[in-house]
Amino acid sequence: MSEMKTYDIITVPDPVLRQTAQPVSRVDDAVRKQMDRMLQTMYDAPGIGLAANQVNLLNRVLVMDLSKRTEGSPAAPIFMANPEIIWESEEISVLEEGCLSIPGQAADVERPAIVRVKYLGYDGKEAELSAEGLLSHCVQHEIDHLNGVLFVDYLSRLKRSMILKRAEKIKKQQVL
Numbered sequence: 001m002s003e004m005k006t007y008d009i010i011t012v013p014d015p016v017l018r019q020t021a022q023p024v025s026r027v028d029d030a031v032r033k034q035m036d037r038m039l040q041t042m043y044d045a046p047g048i049g050l051a052a053n054q055v056n057l058l059n060r061v062l063v064m065d066l067s068k069r070t071e072g073s074p075a076a077p078i079f080m081a082n083p084e085i086i087w088e089s090e091e092i093s094v095l096e097e098g099c100l101s102i103p104g105q106a107a108d109v110e111r112p113a114i115v116r117v118k119y120l121g122y123d124g125k126e127a128e129l130s131a132e133g134l135l136s137h138c139v140q141h142e143i144d145h146l147n148g149v150l151f152v153d154y155l156s157r158l159k160r161s162m163i164l165k166r167a168e169k170i171k172k173q174q175v176l
């Protein structure tokens, strides 16, 4: 197998994380190549979700794969372009979230428990996904990225600034 190129993941306080990504006009070979590279980048990190902003690209593309949380289970990548939440439950779910762009940090985040998402798949065709549990948190977290929103935005100002400060400190230590 040939070695696939990967992207560098940007971290806070990079301003690209605060920008809004633009829709793709269609899923063509260039977008598919980006999806493949993003998936490999996410696997290498390792993480379970990655949005275009996090690799310094500003189109509405994300990848996810929750299978790596279970040892030995086969890869189950999900690729989305132009994802849109078309329904969300009133019921709320609270789960601990982390983010590859906020190294070493995690916090409980409150979100709608179930969402229905419309998107363009790897084949460019329109598809829908109903998500609950971790997948629901993950897809909402990644769509947030495309809108310049980070999980810390759901926390109190004090908690947010503490987490961001700690993440930047960790990043500096990694660079040194």
Ligand code: NI
Pocket (backbone or CB within 6 Å): 098, 099, 100, 101, 141, 145
């Ligand atoms: Ni994230």
